[in-house]
Amino acid sequence: QKQLILKERPNGIPDKDTFAFREVEIEEPSEEEVLLKTLYVSVDPYMRGRMSAAESYVAPFQVGEPLSGGIVSQVIESKSDQLSKGDIVRGNLPFQEYHVVKANTVHKVDTNGLSPSVALGALGMPGLTAYFGMMHIGEPKENETVVVSGAAGAVGQIAGQLAKQAGARVIGIVGSDEKATYITEELGYDAAVNYKKGQLDQQLKQACPNGIDVYFENVGGDIGDAVWPLLNTFARIPVCGAISSYNLKEDEQDIGLRVQWFLIKSRAKMQGFLVGDFADKFSEAYPILAEKVSSGELKFEETIKEGFSSIPDAFNGLFSGENIGKQLVKVADV
Numbered sequence: 001q002k003q004l005i006l007k008e009r010p011n012g013i014p015d016k017d018t019f020a021f022r023e024v025e026i027e028e029p030s031e032e033e034v035l036l037k038t039l040y041v042s043v044d045p046y047m048r049g050r051m052s053a054a055e056s057y058v059a060p061f062q063v064g065e066p067l068s069g070g071i072v073s074q075v076i077e078s079k080s081d082q083l084s085k086g087d088i089v090r091g092n093l094p095f096q097e098y099h100v101v102k103a104n105t106v107h108k109v110d111t112n113g114l115s116p117s118v119a120l121g122a123l124g125m126p127g128l129t130a131y132f133g134m135m136h137i138g139e140p141k142e143n144e145t146v147v148v149s150g151a152a153g154a155v156g157q158i159a160g161q162l163a164k165q166a167g168a169r170v171i172g173i174v175g176s177d178e179k180a181t182y183i184t185e186e187l188g189y190d191a192a193v194n195y196k197k198g199q200l201d202q203q204l205k206q207a208c209p210n211g212i213d214v215y216f217e218n219v220g221g222d223i224g225d226a227v228w229p230l231l232n233t234f235a236r237i238p239v240c241g242a243i244s245s246y247n248l249k250e251d252e253q254d255i256g257l258r259v260q261w262f263l264i265k266s267r268a269k270m271q272g273f274l275v276g277d278f279a280d281k282f283s284e285a286y287p288i289l290a291e292k293v294s295s296g297e298l299k300f301e302e303t304i305k306e307g308f309s310s311i312p313d314a315f316n317g318l319f320s321g322e323n324i325g326k327q328l329v330k331v332a333d334v
C-alpha cells in the first residue's frame with residue numbers, strides 16, 4: 001500500500017520536493033483492533049502550518065514521516081466487539097490506503113444515507129467550525145449584514161447559510177465567477193463579490209449599503225482592508241483563518257491585519273477561535289447540522305480528486321482556489 005510522507009519542509013508554496021510516496025506493509029489486526037480501507041482523505045489548509053517546523057496549536061509533521069489528517073474508512077476486518085465489517089468510521093490517521101488501529105481510536109459514522117465523505121466536510125470539522133464561529137461568536141441577527149470571506153469553501157459555504165437562516169443579509173467574498181454563482185444561486189447568499197476582479201472596497205461598499213455587522217474571516221491579509229471601514233458599531237468578527245498567509249516564505253513579512261483603528265472606532269469584538277475550543281458542545285451542534293444536511297436545508301458542495309496519489313495536488317489546489325466546497329480525495333469505493 002502507498003503512504004504519503006513529508007519529504008522536505010516547504011519554504012513558500014509546497015512543490016514536488018515537499019511530498020513523496022512510499023510503499024509500506026499492510027498489517028494484520030490483533031485483538032481489539034480493526035483493519036480499515038481508506039475511502040476519503042481530507043486535505044485542509046491548517047496542514048500547511050504543520051509542514052513547517054514552527055510550534056503551533058498542533059505539532060509539526062516530522063520529515064520522513066507520514067502526513068496525517070481526517071480520513072473516512074470502511075472496516076474490512078474486525079477483531080473488536082465495537083465495530084463490524086462494513087462499518088464506516090472517521091479518524092485522525094496517517095495518509096495511507098489501509099490502517100490497523102484500536103477500534104476505540106476511530107468514530108463510527110452514520111451519515112443517514114449521505115456519502116461518507118460528508119463526515120469530513122459539512123458534518124465534520126469544517127461544518128462544526130462554521131457553526132461555532134458563526135452562531136457562538138458572530139451571532140447574526142435578523143436583518144443584519146454578514147460578510148463571509150472564503151465563502152465558497154468548506155467552512156464558508158456552511159457559515160453563510162447559517163447566517164442566512166438566522167435572518168441576516170449575507171454577502172460572500174470569493175475568487176471566481178463560478179464560485180459567485182454557486183453561493184448566490186445554490187446557497188442563497190444575497191450577493192457575491194469577486195476579490196480577483198479588483199476594487200474590492202468599491203464592490204463591497206456597493207454590496208453592503210447598511211455596513212457590516214458580522215465579518216467571518218477565513219482568509220486574512222489585505223481582503224479585510226475592504227471590510228474594516230464598513231464595520232458597524234458593535235460588529236462581531238469570528239477570526240477563523242488566514243489562508244492568504246500560510247504559504248508566505250520565511251523572510252516575507254506577513255502583512256497581517258491592519259485592523260486596530262477600525263476595531264476601536266466600531267467597538268467591534270474580534271475573536272480568534274479553534275473549533276476544538278467548543279469540543280464540549282459538539283454533541284449540541286451535531287444533531288442540528290445533521291438534521292439540516294439530511295433535510296436539504298443546508299446545502300454543500302464537494303470537490304473530489306480521484307486516487308491516493310492526487311493528495312499533493314488536492315492540497316495545493318486549496319491555495320489556488322481550485323475547490324468549491326470541501327476538497328477531498330477519493331481513494332476507494334465503499
Ligand code: NDP
Pocket residue numbers: 044045046125126129150151152153154155156173174175176179218219223239240241242243244245273274275276317318319320321322323324325326327
Ligand atoms: P476552503 O475550502 O475555504 O479552501 C481554501 C479556499 O481559500 C480556496 O478555495 C480559495 O478560494 C481561498 N484562498 C486561497 N488562497 C487565498 C488567498 N491568498 N486569498 C484569499 N482567499 C484564498 O478551506 P476551509 O474551509 O477548510 O478553511 C477556510 C479557512 O478556515 C482557512 O483559513 C482555515 O485555516 C480555517 N479553519 C480554521 C479552523 C479553526 O478551528 N479556527 C478550522 C477549519 C478551518 P477563492 O477561490 O475564493 O480564493
